[in-house]
Amino acid sequence: MRRAPVAVPVILSAALAACEQTAPPSESPVERAAALSPAAAAPPVPASVAWPPAASLDLGALAALPKMAAHAAGTSRVPVLVPSRRELLAAPVIVAKEHWTSFWARTEEITVSITMTRLSRKVPGIPPLRGAHVVRGEPAFITANEGIWSAAWIENGVSYALDVECTSPEAPACASDVLVHELAAELVYVGGAGARAAGGKP
Structure with a gap:
């Protein structure tokens, strides 16, 4: 199911630039970006629900x-x-x-x-x-x-x-x-x- 656009391209670009010379050659660019992306280190958490009246x-x-x-x-x-x-x-x-x-x-x-x-x-x-x-x-x-x-x-x-x-x-x-x-x-x-x-x- 489709979701609203998020800032993934920005995160991926920054991660790729940071790890271009240091990541093992066996890893793909996407794998390297995912490993260094701040989103990868931020697990989803339950939000506080405001129940309608x-x-x-x-x-x-x-x-x-x-x-x-x-x-x-x-x-x-x-x-x-x-x-x-x-x-x-x-x-x-x-x-x-x-x-x-x-x-x-x-x-x-x-x-x-x-x-x-x-x-x-x-x-x-x-x-x-x-x-x-x-x-x-x-x-x-x-x-x-x-x-x-x-x-x-x-x-x-x-x-x-x-x-x-x-x-x-x-x-x-x-x-x-x-x-x-x-x-x-x-x-x-x-x-x-x-x-x-x-x-x-x-």
Whole structure:
């Protein structure tokens, strides 16, 4: 699944310049760069999650989810955001793991996937990149790759990545970033394990 651009090229360039003469010849440039990159020494750590207020829980969308998907959402360690369009809630797949949760759904026209993770990697001396777009009131990255539109942003202390792909590459809906913006704006909160502590009723 695609993610927002990061400063990897800069890190790789600096690492390559530093190790060009000292690394063993058996190592490739990428391997040498990875070994010296600050990111390699900064393991991902769980971020502090800010659970949305109970009043923001969308009980209608939660009720529209199939039983298995609703159960998975209720065990999530991150706030679960799902599309509000009922056709995308009819038969989705929701997977909840220790640090991340994913949502996947498909209609005849589009495929939508959302990845939500509380893991973050902070590299000393390198400030976080700020997206040039705005999604749900937050700075975001909007990209397109092989006909798939992606939006990535941080909300509730969690990193969200939304991917939208049209069944037909020529579909007008995927000719611009309008659809991915619309779907992101329509995402609703359906709970998670922390919702109970926040007063929600997943």
